[in-house]
């Protein structure tokens with residue numbers, strides 16, 4: 001089975017919009033991500049429909065709660081059959097370990113990754129909420145904790161990928177949003193191009209608006225696919 005590097009963020013508000021978009025994409029070239037907006041609107045049935053269309057799904061609900069609650073949510077995500085699920089590393093050691101533990105007895109569990117520092121945040125935002133150090137230092141600290149707790153990888157910006165790859169080894173999955181083929185950043189702060197993210201060591205690139213809001217999403221997906229495989 002192919003292992004597409006591109007994960008298209010289906011940040012739309014309805015089943016119809018999500019399926020229309022997905023049907024312009026190609027499961028051999030990308031996976032899809034269902035996040036809060038779409039999941040709150042349409043729930044698990046839409047996730048199942050996307051899987052029935054051949055897509056592997058990253059369920060991006062960024063669980064961040066007490067350990068027991070997050071463990072249960074991760075089990076529910078596994079029962080849904082998703083490819084990847086995420087939690088917030090800031091939930092701390094016990095929560096991360098409970099999430100990993102919840103999936104440990106499951107046959108073919110989803111990949112479990114922890115969000116470190118959101119790619120929309122810059123140094124001043126971190127200082128304001130009391131997180132010490134630069135974004136890179138905070139990401140490394142949280143990623144190291146996630147690895148120790150048994151997670152498969154982290155979500156980070158492309159700017160931290162090289163450091164994490166060298167410090168945390170070749171098997172730790174690095175998932176990078178904040179990917180922009182053109183200089184347009186939208187609300188993202190820590191960004192790089194698709195090729196830049198991959199050469200820094202990212203495994204999977206989460207890309208939303210540059211594909212989903214393009215006049216021709218399929219053409220935009222193909223262009224990025226060609227760029228990274230050139």
Ligand SMILES: O=C(O)c1cc(=O)[nH]c(=O)n1[C@@H]1O[C@H](COP(=O)(O)O)[C@@H](O)[C@H]1O
Nearest residue numbers: 009035060117118119155177206207208209
């Ligand atoms: O966990 C995520 O996927 C995520 C983490 C993060 O730090 N930054 C981030 O942008 N994301 C998600 O990645 C996607 C990026 O979308 P675009 O900015 O449109 O490419 C959105 O669906 C975000 O929810």
